[in-house]
Amino acid sequence: MKDIKVLWFRQDLRISDNPALYEASKTGNILPIYIYDNKNSKEYDMGSASRCWLYHSLNSLNNALENKLSFYIGEPINILRELINEYQVNQIYWNRCYEPWRINRDKNIKEELRSSNIEINTFNGSLLWEPWETLKDDGTPYRVFTPYYRKGCSKANPPRKPLSKPNTLNLIADNKHSVKLDKLGLLPKISWNKKIMRHWVCGESAAQNRLNDFVNEGLTGYKEGRNFPRKNNVSRLSPHLHFGEISPNQIWYAAKENNDCASNDKDHFMSELGWREFSHSLLYHFPELPYKNLQSKFDLFPWNHDEKKLEAWRHGKTGYPIVDAGMRELWQTGYVHNRIRMVVGSFLVKNLLIDWRYGERWFWDCLIDADLANNSASWQWVAGCGADAAPYFRIFNPITQGNKFDSTGTYTRRYVPELEKLPDKYLFSPWEAPDEVLSTANIELGVNYPQPIVAASDSREMALAAFASIKKENV
Numbered sequence: 001m002k003d004i005k006v007l008w009f010r011q012d013l014r015i016s017d018n019p020a021l022y023e024a025s026k027t028g029n030i031l032p033i034y035i036y037d038n039k040n041s042k043e044y045d046m047g048s049a050s051r052c053w054l055y056h057s058l059n060s061l062n063n064a065l066e067n068k069l070s071f072y073i074g075e076p077i078n079i080l081r082e083l084i085n086e087y088q089v090n091q092i093y094w095n096r097c098y099e100p101w102r103i104n105r106d107k108n109i110k111e112e113l114r115s116s117n118i119e120i121n122t123f124n125g126s127l128l129w130e131p132w133e134t135l136k137d138d139g140t141p142y143r144v145f146t147p148y149y150r151k152g153c154s155k156a157n158p159p160r161k162p163l164s165k166p167n168t169l170n171l172i173a174d175n176k177h178s179v180k181l182d183k184l185g186l187l188p189k190i191s192w193n194k195k196i197m198r199h200w201v202c203g204e205s206a207a208q209n210r211l212n213d214f215v216n217e218g219l220t221g222y223k224e225g226r227n228f229p230r231k232n233n234v235s236r237l238s239p240h241l242h243f244g245e246i247s248p249n250q251i252w253y254a255a256k257e258n259n260d261c262a263s264n265d266k267d268h269f270m271s272e273l274g275w276r277e278f279s280h281s282l283l284y285h286f287p288e289l290p291y292k293n294l295q296s297k298f299d300l301f302p303w304n305h306d307e308k309k310l311e312a313w314r315h316g317k318t319g320y321p322i323v324d325a326g327m328r329e330l331w332q333t334g335y336v337h338n339r340i341r342m343v344v345g346s347f348l349v350k351n352l353l354i355d356w357r358y359g360e361r362w363f364w365d366c367l368i369d370a371d372l373a374n375n376s377a378s379w380q381w382v383a384g385c386g387a388d389a390a391p392y393f394r395i396f397n398p399i400t401q402g403n404k405f406d407s408t409g410t411y412t413r414r415y416v417p418e419l420e421k422l423p424d425k426y427l428f429s430p431w432e433a434p435d436e437v438l439s440t441a442n443i444e445l446g447v448n449y450p451q452p453i454v455a456a457s458d459s460r461e462m463a464l465a466a467f468a469s470i471k472k473e474n475v
């Protein structure tokens with residue numbers, strides 16, 4: 001067979017609005033491949049929850065590609081070379097990825113293959129704006145969101161309109177070197193994943209359905225409703241977006257072109273997509289974002305690491321119901337509502353004084369939407385050490401947050417059922433409930449629900465003192 005192009009799927013697991021696939025499909029035949037690269041990723045290898053999602057997403061993509069998607073595991077350059085030799089390939093297509101390790105790897109692959117006269121065609125399939133295009137007038141990257149977004153969003157520079165599915169796809173499969181999807185080792189040996197995956201449907205069609213449902217039912221009221229974890233005003237598109245089952249362009253235009261919805265809700269939702277772009281821009285320009293404080297004065301921060309407290313936080317046993325609900329939502333569903341991500345993050349960093357990087361790693365392993373740019377930038381934001389971060393002295397009070405954003409207790413009681421019968425008045429501070437109230441609600445603190453592992457007010461004072469100590473250093 002002649003004119004075979006390799007289409008390397010990576011974080012773009014969809015057929016519609018896929019610029020690399022669209023271009024590659026114009027002539028000739030396509031050999032679609034997915035490589036699970038566990039060689040170059042090192043400490044950024046996907047977490048357990050992400051790997052589960054990936055398995056189901058690949059399965060869905062393979063079905064959509066007439067079961068012609070070929071799977072591999074290992075060093076991409078070796079696999080590509082094998083395919084080039086076997087099928088006389090002279091063109092490779094992919095959509096660009098933006099994690100530092102993938103950028104380095106892809107750069108090396110491009111250089112090596114181009115020197116062997118292989119044509120490499122790369123496209124933007126996952127961002128509204130390339131990170132190297134949205135820069136300040138002096139050519140340096142933005143560190144503050146609002147001017148970044150204003151520039152990215154300027155009328156002169158609208159995001160690319162989504163592409164349709166290719167009209168025809170002449171697909172071929174490699175049955176010689178590929179392995180079965182099951183051999184990528186994505187699913188865990190103990191099947192905890194089934195519990196998480198009950199909450200989700202993976203793949204491109206599911207992502208499009210989610211978008212339609214959200215635009216029709218959740219977008220109106222988004223601006224306010226997005227703060228309340230019991231409401232259906234958030235899209236829950238983040239895992240679909242991370243794996244590229246849907247593009248930001250498809251989401252952007254679906255929201256923008258919805259005429260039934262008030263512009264403040266639409267604008268706010270689109271600006272959250274803007275935060276995703278901003279995080280990617282930060283990661284691109286500051287590749288140390290996942291592990292290094294962007295504000296170096298935080299390098300001297302006197303963390304107070306305590307393994308027992310960290311374990312209690314991880315497993316939703318801090319004695320603070322809104323924090324425990326969030327951490328158990330994470331464990332049970334692989335997702336946490338944004339408001340609650342901020343609450344649990346603030347609690348770890350500012351009430352427990354545990355380094356944000358422990359939180360970032362736990363999220364990396366447990367989130368189905370774990371995303372290096374969004375996760376690192378958001379943790380730095382919560383800790384106060386990032387670009388455009390929440391000021392350090394903004395400490396989320398877990399009791400006030402609970403009363404304000406889960407006033408009916410619907411969300412908290414769903415994930416912390418042992419508090420089901422506790423009246424709303426004490427739901428977010430059970431230790432304040434009189435003995436007879438606790439006993440009527442069948443709660444014995446320290447026995448079937450933990451005593452608080454720190455006192456919120458004391459720990460707040462400690463956090464402020466720790467912050468004052470680094471401010472003095474004036475680094």
Ligand SMILES: Cc1cc2nc3c(=O)[nH]c(=O)nc-3n(C[C@H](O)[C@H](O)[C@H](O)COP(=O)(O)OP(=O)(O)OC[C@H]3O[C@@H](n4cnc5c(N)ncnc54)[C@H](O)[C@@H]3O)c2cc1C
Pocket residue numbers: 226233234235236237238239241242272273275276277279336337338341342345363367369370371372374375376378379382
């Ligand atoms: C400590 C912490 C860790 C986080 N880790 C991740 C992560 O690993 N992966 C991830 O995708 N998001 C992360 N976020 C950002 C945000 O919480 C999620 O993107 C959001 O909750 C996903 O739900 P949604 O799709 O319903 O959001 P929606 O409100 O419907 O927003 C639509 C999309 O906009 C983007 N978005 C929304 N809020 C943010 C934000 N604050 N920063 C960047 N992009 C945003 C997401 O892609 C999201 O899917 C984190 C936030 C915090 C505070």
